[in-house]
Amino acid sequence: MKCSVIDIGTNSIRHLICDVENDEIRQIKKDVKITRLGESVSRSGKLSNDAIARSVSTIKEYLDDAENYETQRIYAFATSAVRDAKNSSYFIDELLNIGLDVDIIDGETESLYGYLGASYGIKKNDVLVMDVGGGSTEFSYFKDELIKRSFDIGAVRLTEKFIKSDPILLEEYNNIRLYITDMLTPFISDNQNMPKEIVGIGGTITTLAAMSQDLRIYSRELIHGYVLKKGDIKRLLDLMMSLSFNERKLLNGLQPERADIIVAGTIIVYTVLELLNCTSITVSEWDNLEGAVVEKFIRGNDGKKITNSDVGK
Template sequence: MRVSAIDIGTNSVRQLICDVEDGSLIRLRKDVKITRLGEGLIKTGRLNPGAVQRTVETIEEFISMAEKEGVDEIYAFATSAMREAKNKELFLDNFSKFNIALDILDGDTESLFGYIGAVKGIKLDKALVIDIGGGSTELAYKGFEFIKESFGIGAVKLTEEFVKSDPPSLEEYNDMRLYIIDTVVNSIGKYNEIERLVGIGGTITSLAAVSQQLEIYSEEKVHGYVLEREEIKRILDRFMSVSLEERKKIAGLQPERADIIIAGTAILLTLLEIFNKKEITVSEWDNLEGAVLYKFGGMNI
């Protein structure tokens, strides 16, 4: 069975086209385009018509691509921005022309999909999966029980809330860091058993690419890459020392992500410090693979 899964996120739209055979997944292609659906949402609580148009146009491109690949099924889901927008009907009205169903995932389901994808891709036991998105961050871990949580901290959201300077000031960064700590601190005790961390999402894959100075992005070099906390600090210092225009030129970093990468890195680094871990393993398999395995591969926790 050939499947397309489309993830409509706060910062980007992504598509995975793959074959599902006997519960296994064979990836054919994975594409991403930054559309910033959640632009301005933190201030207004509403979706911006221009952001909706950009996002819908990208979905149309992805659906056309999927049809050319001969997919049997298209599964589309949306996350944080659509959960929170007061005027989500604006998007839904535009989306209705595609005649495909759309799931607006709650935080628990988003965490579940991310966990399934990451652990299937990395194959690490007793790993806490961290998914840093544009509008939210999810934690998921399976010990004696399966724990999954979603927090309203994301790279786009924190950038719009806290970053006013270019580059951000140390005070702005510290305010972000304290906000992240305040948001997750009451949950830390749930994860005492964890041995390793696995990270998914554009922030952490970008950091892996920057760490390796990849002029051309390589899934093979990013997937399974181990990012050390000290290396993340070094990269953050570099981000904080240059202007936005200079950040756009850093090897391994998508120029469209340069404005939100500091906030995303702040989330990751703060979580590593909170959990007292020195490193995190990067996974290219994420909630797209997890969604396909859950919906079409019969996989659950």
Template sequence: MMGAERRAAIDIGTVTARLLVADVVDGEVHEVVRRSRITHLGEGWSSTGVLSAEGMTRVADAVAGFVVEARELGAARIVAVATSASRDARNSDEFLERLEAAGIRPQIISGSREGYLTFLGATYGIRDERVMVVDVGGGSTEIVLGTTSVADGRRHASIEAVRSVDVGSRRITEMFLESDPPARDEVERASAWVADELRPFFSALRERPAEMVSVAGTATSLAAIELELDPYDPERVHGYRLSGSSLLDTLDHLARMTLAERRGVTGLEPDRAGVIVAGAIVLQSVLAYAGLSSTLVSEHDILYGMMLDPFDDGGAG
């Protein structure tokens, strides 16, 4: 591809580690390889305040493989970021050293920076529309409201409001959902807590968005469950519209299941079964606050944002 630069981006989240290798030319992203590994970096972190040795090892193994593959594919530059659990953990320096030994030292980015990059990626292909982008992570949820435009061959985001809220699927599961299946009062307490944490952001908005775009594992998993995908098909998930009513139905259905039963749900990765109820609680709450009847699900997320960004933050060549 003439004039293209091959880039690699690695996103290290609380639940998942992911890789995207792509050719970028004139502001367009052409995927070469996308990989995802559920590593549960944040397992136990919400109660201990530290990342476990086992979780750090799982991530380091995944990232080492990502770096080797990106280099073999000829990526001119590799950039890596780490998010919520890495921001909050007391032993994040130790984690960074382990990742550096695995081949790359990621930048631990702020919640607002994470939100900006997610918005830039999620709105790829959307122009001049007031959009709310939602990324339900394992430790936090990023909510960004803004518009996008294209100038001089580059995409730009005009951000009206951005907030990283400490409500995530792993954090909520460990705080509230102790029973198997979760008891009704546990789900109700979790939902009430999430609503309280989200309320200040939405109370401060002058008006609601025209569209809501949801990215990352919770949203894509819920779409795959509705579509009964086996195997997972990103082309069918991207652009799928989740209605508020169907989201509530799916949440109720999943919350009545044991963990073993959820592991067998078509469309749901077994390793995500332990946190999907909490993730669905967050997504449903955000949609209700946004005052919209549905959300668009996108495969374009922070990895796309990292591709479209000037690429000056962290990483290794």
């Protein structure tokens, strides 16, 4: 069965076209476009008209692509920005007008998709999956049942909330770290049995893997499974904090459209590693797109509990 999944995120909109056969996923095409749908949500509480127009245009292209590839099933889900915005119904109506019904998922479902996708891709189940997005960060791991939590600490959200200077000031950096620490400490204290191995998904983490390898051209093969060391993350963070926005846009491995939010995203990753006393993170190119395929088209969305047979394929 040929399937199409669209992830409507705060910073980017992504599309996966794949074949599903005998519980196996074969990727045909995977695209990402930065539309910054949630660029004003943390300030105004609303999606801007320009952001909606950009996003609808991108999604229309994805739908055309899905039709050209003759996909049999399409599933679309929206995350942090859409679930937080007061005018999300207008955006959803615009998508209905182009023939797309969208599932606005909560943070726990987002965590579920991320865990299923990463565990399938890395082929391990005894891991903590961290998904750093534009509006939120999700954590999930399996211990008898799937533990999943979502926090409103994303690269776009923290950039808009804290960063006013270019380059970023040390005071702004410290304020972000304190905010993340305050948000996550109770969760970490209550979950001392979390796996020590972290698998990271999302644009911030894959970008750091590309930057660490000084990639001029993004390569999924070089990114997937790459072990990103804490020292490398700190080196990249120090470098980016010393540069202006325009200077950061010239760095290898960094999409220019992500140059304004990459510092906040990197602070999230580095702070989490410090809080968990971990020295590295394994990067997965398989993420919540593949996870949605597992949940909707392999597990069948029948509400059954996650078991060991569902992860680490």
